[in-house]
Amino acid sequence: MDISRRKFIRVLGIGGxxxxxxxxxxxxxxxxxxxxxxxxAAWNGPDPxxxxxxxxxxSHAILAPNPHNRQPWLVDLSVAGEITLYxxxxxxxxxxxxxxRQIMIGHGTFLELLAMAAAAEGxxxxxxxxxxxxxxxxxxxxxxxxxxxxxxxxxxxxxxxFAHVFExxxxxxxxxxxxxxxxxxxxxxxxxxxxxxxxxxxTTDRGLIGQLRGIAxxxxxxxxxxxxxxxxxxxxxxxxxxxxxxxxDGIDLQGPMIWWGRKFGAISREALLDPSTSAFETGATMIxxxxxxxxxxxxxxxxxxxxxxxxxxxxxxLRLNLQATALGVALHPMSQVLQEYPEMTELQSQFxxxxxxxxxxxxxxxxxxxxxxxxxxxxxxRLDDLILT
Numbered sequence: 040m041d042i043s044r045r046k047f048i049r050v051l052g053i054g055g056x057x058x059x060x061x062x063x064x065x066x067x068x069x070x071x072x073x074x075x076x077x078x079x080a081a082w083n084g085p086d087p088x089x090x091x092x093x094x095x096x097x098s099h100a101i102l103a104p105n106p107h108n109r110q111p112w113l114v115d116l117s118v119a120g121e122i123t124l125y126x127x128x129x130x131x132x133x134x135x136x137x138x139x140r141q142i143m144i145g146h147g148t149f150l151e152l153l154a155m156a157a158a159a160e161g162x163x164x165x166x167x168x169x170x171x172x173x174x175x176x177x178x179x180x181x182x183x184x185x186x187x188x189x190x191x192x193x194x195x196x197x198x199x200x201f202a203h204v205f206e207x208x209x210x211x212x213x214x215x216x217x218x219x220x221x222x223x224x225x226x227x228x229x230x231x232x233x234x235x236x237x238x239x240x241x242t243t244d245r246g247l248i249g250q251l252r253g254i255a256x257x258x259x260x261x262x263x264x265x266x267x268x269x270x271x272x273x274x275x276x277x278x279x280x281x282x283x284x285x286x287x288d289g290i291d292l293q294g295p296m297i298w299w300g301r302k303f304g305a306i307s308r309e310a311l312l313d314p315s316t317s318a319f320e321t322g323a324t325m326i327x328x329x330x331x332x333x334x335x336x337x338x339x340x341x342x343x344x345x346x347x348x349x350x351x352x353x354x355x356x357l358r359l360n361l362q363a364t365a366l367g368v369a370l371h372p373m374s375q376v377l378q379e380y381p382e383m384t385e386l387q388s389q390f391x392x393x394x395x396x397x398x399x400x401x402x403x404x405x406x407x408x409x410x411x412x413x414x415x416x417x418x419x420x421r422l423d424d425l426i427l428t
Contacts, residue, residue, distance in 0.1 A: 072298035078287035081419035099156035105145030147353015163192035200361040210369040214409030220335025231362035255330035258376035287418035334409030344401040352403040369411040
């Protein structure tokens with residue numbers, strides 16, 4: 040959010056003495072609370088000395104987009120040449136994603152990026168989803184999500200989208216309201232993948248964009264107004280560099296303004312949960328700016344909603360995100376209206392009517408599109424913490 044230091048502090052309700060203290064401290068003094076290097080070390084890629092192609096591929100796969108940055112992946116490397124992927128069931132989102140549909144999509148992004156990384160190393164990734172049986176649609180089991188066998192196969196060329204892995208972002212900033220998504224970029228985004236089971240619709244129609252802005256904004260408001268769903272997000276916020284370094288996942292909040300807000304007691308989990316506080320109001324305003332600055336929308340729709348379809352959606356979405364990166368298009372998933380809890384049902388019906396969803400179809404992903412300078416990378420856990428021993 041582009042906002043001056045003094046204005047940000049005033050919005051949070053920090054008094055004049057504190058503002059004077061901050062002003063007196065000078066600019067150099069507020070260059071604190073930067074992103075910890077350890078939290079984004081994964082974005083440097085695999086260790087050049089690493090010879091196990093599985094580790095090299097996994098070092099890329101952990102950079103995949105995933106809901107609330109939970110990074111809900113566990114891998115077993117006990118069989119040579121194989122990777123067995125499990126879901127870390129301690130990292131689910133029971134309130135905003137009660138059936139773990141989004142969590143499964145996050146496993147699909149992981150698998151697609153792993154396959155792309157393996158191909159770049161001269162290996163084919165033979166992926167067998169749910170080798171011990173599919174999960175029910177309402178819960179996540181203990182069985183593997185996928186078994187991957189890496190087979191030496193230098194014939195397929197490296198995927199050109201793989202070149203954009205380290206610059207890929209989910210851009211949560213307000214977009215440039217002077218630039219509508221171009222028709223050329225909309226068409227190019229639709230060519231990101233060829234999976235006919237997960238069709239992508241991209242709109243540049245300004246009337247429809249406006250309608251979806253309103254729906255997405257209301258969905259964000261409902262999520263914040265529903266105590267259990269809002270708390271789920273706040274509990275996953277890593278407030279300040281020290282928390283991010285300790286737990287490099289979830290929703291990172293860092294930078295000079297966060298540091299000062301914590302110092303003067305304006306930013307805390309308690310404040311972020313309390314609708315009467317400036318911290319809560321500021322958060323609501325920042326979230327509202329996201330939907331209000333959408334300059335295009337895209338959504339993925341499937342004819343069913345099995346776990347395998349959710350995995351396929353994730354694989355397609357990873358490619359869409361990379362294609363947007365290649366084109367210089369900012370992309371940000373706004374899945375609030377797709378979440379399956381009772382308070383969202385009425386608005387969800389309005390959304391489906393607005394975009395013309397047919398009976399039996401599931402909208403798996405909704406993304407806002409536009410243009411904005413990409414932010415820095417989001418935190419990632421150490422790969423070693425995902426490997427089962």
